[in-house]
Structure formats: structure tokens, C-alpha cells
Amino acid sequence: MSGRKAKKDDDEYVDIDDATDTHENEDAQQGGYSWEEEYKRSWDVLQEDAEGRLSSVVAHLQQQMKRRRLLRDTATVQRGIIRHLFLVIDLSEAMNEKDLRPSRLELTLTYARQFVTEYFDQNPISQLGIIVIRDGVAERLTDLSGNPTDHLRALKNKRNQETSGEPSLQNALDMACASLVNVPSHGSREVLVVYGSLTTCDPGDIYDTIAQLKKEHVRVSFVGLAAEIQVCRTLCKETNGSYGVVLNEAHFKDLLFEAIPPPAVTQTRNTSNLVMMGFPTKSNDLHPSFCVCHSKLTVGGYICPRCSSKICELPTDCDVCGLTLVSSPHLARSYHHLFPVDNFIEVPWSGINSLHCFACQTAFDSSPPPGAGLESNSGRYSCPRCHNQFCVDCDIFVHEVLHNCPGCWAAGSNISTVQIHSKKQPAIQNDVMPMQGVTS
Structure with a gap:
């Protein structure tokens, strides 16, 4: 079948269809047609183990996705917690x-x-x-x-x-x-x-x-x-x-x-070392009274330790005297940003020392799956200080919720951290609290 022809500048006719087929064959030889490049063939990424199963591969991918947000810089820097x-x-x-x-x-x-x-x-x-x-x-x-x-x-x-x-x-x-x-x-x-x-x-x-x-x-x-x-x-x-x-x-x-953890304090700004803070007491009156924050009649509330005004909730600033009012659990909750838990290290099969998670006591696999080497990830994550090994779920819970390593607390290895803190920051006295974090 004769193809379409086009005239070149030197009066010579060429077959357009043949030229098109030639370019398509070149594209196919270079790795596929151009219209196939926009599709991602995710099934090519999956790899089977020695027995032809995908469960171990999928579990490893899920663990990597869970721990992706945990791997952050844990250096001790000065941070503003307010x-x-x-x-x-x-x-x-x-x-x-x-x-x-x-x-x-x-x-x-x-x-x-x-x-x-x-x-x-x-x-x-x-x-x-x-x-x-x-x-x-x-x-x-x-x-x-x-x-x-x-x-x-x-x-x-x-x-x-x-x-x-x-x-x-x-x-x-x-x-x-x-x-x-x-x-x-x-x-x-x-x-x-x-x-x-x-x-x-x-x-x-x-x-x-x-x-x-x-x-x-x-x-x-x-x-x-x-x-x-x-x-x-x-x-x-x-x-x-x-x-x-x-x-x-x-x-x-x-x-x-990423904006949830407090950023490091810049050195160009003058920061305060101490700030006045009040820790109000909770009040449950028999008769309602007006609060200074909403001017509404309420039964419960908090009493400012400086001016004895009543507010509805914490934390806030007193509308009468301007004192910053917080509760001690709120302050302790904010302080963990200054001393973050170190990132746990993946443990290969050659470095396992426990058959159970230190925190939840979940049993680990005792031997690597078929086809996995001794240097592959064993599903255990070790604390670099106490060297106890945890599962991935406990690793996430420690870094996102608990903010303290159970193994370090059990072994008392964090006493040095408390001593360093007490040397660099004065303790809370009356209504005065240390403001900024410790600078490494």
C-alpha cells in the first residue's frame, strides 16, 4: 500500500507514513512510546520474596511510611515555647x-x-x-x-x-x-x-x-x-x-x-530569659458570677493569683492585670520540644538482642524470612541510649505522644539530662518561669 507523500525542497518525494513509523520504532526502542510516559506502573515497583509472597514487602513499605515523619533533627537548640x-x-x-x-x-x-x-x-x-x-x-x-x-x-x-x-x-x-x-x-x-x-x-x-x-x-x-x-x-x-x-x-x-514543632529562635532577636506566669486555682462556686473574659455568668472557672479575677479557660492572659495564666500540665506538655527523643535506629537481623518489644511486649519474629539477608531490617528499632528494642508502633507512640523513652526512664539513664537542665535553667519559683529552651 502506498503511503502519503510530501515534496521536499529538492523536488524529491518522501513517504510520510514510513517516516512516522521510523520515529515510532525509535521511540519504542528507547523505552516506550511518548504517550505511555504519563502513566506510573506501580506494580513494577513491588518485589516478591523467595516464596513469591508480597506481604513482607508491603509490611516493610508501611513501616517506612509510618516512620517518615519521625526522622527529624533532634539536636538541642533554643526554641520559643510560647x-x-x-x-x-x-x-x-x-x-x-x-x-x-x-x-x-x-x-x-x-x-x-x-x-x-x-x-x-x-x-x-x-x-x-x-x-x-x-x-x-x-x-x-x-x-x-x-x-x-x-x-x-x-x-x-x-x-x-x-x-x-x-x-x-x-x-x-x-x-x-x-x-x-x-x-x-x-x-x-x-x-x-x-x-x-x-x-x-x-x-x-x-x-x-x-x-x-x-x-x-x-x-x-x-x-x-x-x-x-x-x-x-x-x-x-x-x-x-x-x-x-x-x-x-x-x-x-x-x-x-512541619510547622507544629516550635522553630529555633533566631540570634538576631532579643529574647527574655524569664517571664511572669501565674498558675490559677480552679473554682466551683455555688452561685454564678461574671467572668472577665466574656462578661458572662458562669459557675466554674479559674481565679487569677494576682488580681483574683475569674476566667473561663486556660491558657490565656488575664484581661485585668495582663498576667499570663497557664496550668502546670500545659507547661510540662510544651517543655518536651526542648529535649526531643533521639531517633531510633533500625536494627538488622544480625544485631537483634530481644524477642519481645520492650514497651508493649509484642513478640518479634525470631528468624529472618526466606531470602532476606542478615543485614536487612528486622522490624526492630533501637534507642541509641538504652539500646532497648521497640516495634514500629511503639516507636511512633514514643516520638509523637509520650516524648520519653520508656527504656531510658526504666534504666535511669536520663538523670544526666535532668542535671544539665537544672544547671542551665533556674527552677520555677512563685509566678516566674524560665522562658526559652537550652542552647546546645
Whole structure:
């Protein structure tokens, strides 16, 4: 069958179909056709063991995914445990894109609610505020507050989930800076922006805002949902923030939750060593009385140790005398960031010394599966200090919930850490508590 012909410049005819077949054959020989490159063949990644089973391979992949968030820098650095953070959410029309399932907006609001809960769980004496940007205007949903219920209620409100227009990054940063400028020197000033648009509609020069943020020591971090933007990269670089662009839904959550641990304190800012704090007593009166925070009649509450005013919840600042009011469990909960648990080490089959998990007493496999070498991972994770071995679930529980190694506490190997702490930080006396962490 004769193919189509085309005339070249030297009056010679060539067969177009034959030339096309030649290019297709070359593409096939180079590793596949061009239209096949967009598909990821995940089944090629799986590898069978010696008996043709996939269970061991899948279990190993699940363990790696679980421990991915645990592997972080555990060096002892100076951190501010009283944080003031504004969460800025983009509500422009770009958030209606469905490249993240079910959509950018729905996924962002879902992760934002989880972020608020986890933020106050890990930073109970910190404060958070929420700002949204749409139609070129910044709107403050919630002020800086230590009550997670108010923030969750604002995020669940249908009116606060409507998208329209273009975002204004400068207006949001100016609004956040105006609130953070009144934060005392012992508290950190942070802004976390979830940005889905590629443009910003600003009333002025945004680089003036960047200079102001840098002057006021406000740390700005970005989580981009579309692509990297130069002005956002410059803003994060100038303010010592972090900038990441999401790859998928799981990566989005990882980037967002990286802001939960308190960041290291910059050396350019003057920080306080001591701060006045009050530990109020809980009161349950027979007759209701007015609280100073909401001016409502309540039966229970907390009594300020300085001015004897009644407040509803902790932590907060007394509206009468301005004293920071916390409870001792909140303070202890925040202090674990200063002395993080060391990352556990994967134990090969050649280094096992226990048949049971030290924490939950779950039995380990006594011998490697067929086809696995002695240097492969045995499913055990060892503490580098006490050398006790744990399962992956206990490893996650120790680093995310307990924040103390049970083996170190049982052996008393953390006494040196307590002694170092007592030398570098004064103990809590009356209403005065040490403010910042220990510098390595």
C-alpha cells in the first residue's frame, strides 16, 4: 500500500507514513512510546520474596511510611515555647481546582482543622489566629487565641468556605504583622500561608511589607499548592521561613504539619530569659458570677493569683492585670520540644538482642524470612541510649505522644539530662518561669 507523500525542497518525494513509523520504532526502542510516559506502573515497583509472597514487602513499605515523619533533627537548640501564629488560607478561585482530591479547598479545610487540633495539643500555651484572603481583601476569622474550639467553629462555618476573586498577599501579611507587632519579646511571631494561586492583587509594593516583616522578626512560611512563586521564595528567605510546594495529598499534610514543632529562635532577636506566669486555682462556686473574659455568668472557672479575677479557660492572659495564666500540665506538655527523643535506629537481623518489644511486649519474629539477608531490617528499632528494642508502633507512640523513652526512664539513664537542665535553667519559683529552651 502506498503511503502519503510530501515534496521536499529538492523536488524529491518522501513517504510520510514510513517516516512516522521510523520515529515510532525509535521511540519504542528507547523505552516506550511518548504517550505511555504519563502513566506510573506501580506494580513494577513491588518485589516478591523467595516464596513469591508480597506481604513482607508491603509490611516493610508501611513501616517506612509510618516512620517518615519521625526522622527529624533532634539536636538541642533554643526554641520559643510560647508561640503566636497566624494561619493564612487562600480562598481565591484558584482553590476550586481539583488537582488535589476532592479539591484544593476541601482538602485544605480538612487539613486546617487537623492542624489546629494538633497545634494546640503540642503547643498548649501558644496562640493561633486565622486569616482568609479573597476578592483582594484579607479577612480575620479569629483573633490570636488559645482556645481551639473558636478556630474549629470558624473553619466549619459555610460562609467562611466560599471562594471568589483573586488573593491579596500583601493585605494578609499587613494584617498579621499589625497583630503580631504587639506580641512581647518572649513570644515567637509566625505566619503560615497556604497559597493556591499563582498571582497576588496587592495595593502597594509587597517588598516594603517584606522589609517590615523582617524588621519586626516575623517568620513567614509558605505551603504552595500550584507552583513555586519567586516573591514567596524571597519572602521566606528574608524572614527565615520555609517554603514547600505540594506533590500530592500526603505531601501536603507533611508540609503543613512541619510547622507544629516550635522553630529555633533566631540570634538576631532579643529574647527574655524569664517571664511572669501565674498558675490559677480552679473554682466551683455555688452561685454564678461574671467572668472577665466574656462578661458572662458562669459557675466554674479559674481565679487569677494576682488580681483574683475569674476566667473561663486556660491558657490565656488575664484581661485585668495582663498576667499570663497557664496550668502546670500545659507547661510540662510544651517543655518536651526542648529535649526531643533521639531517633531510633533500625536494627538488622544480625544485631537483634530481644524477642519481645520492650514497651508493649509484642513478640518479634525470631528468624529472618526466606531470602532476606542478615543485614536487612528486622522490624526492630533501637534507642541509641538504652539500646532497648521497640516495634514500629511503639516507636511512633514514643516520638509523637509520650516524648520519653520508656527504656531510658526504666534504666535511669536520663538523670544526666535532668542535671544539665537544672544547671542551665533556674527552677520555677512563685509566678516566674524560665522562658526559652537550652542552647546546645
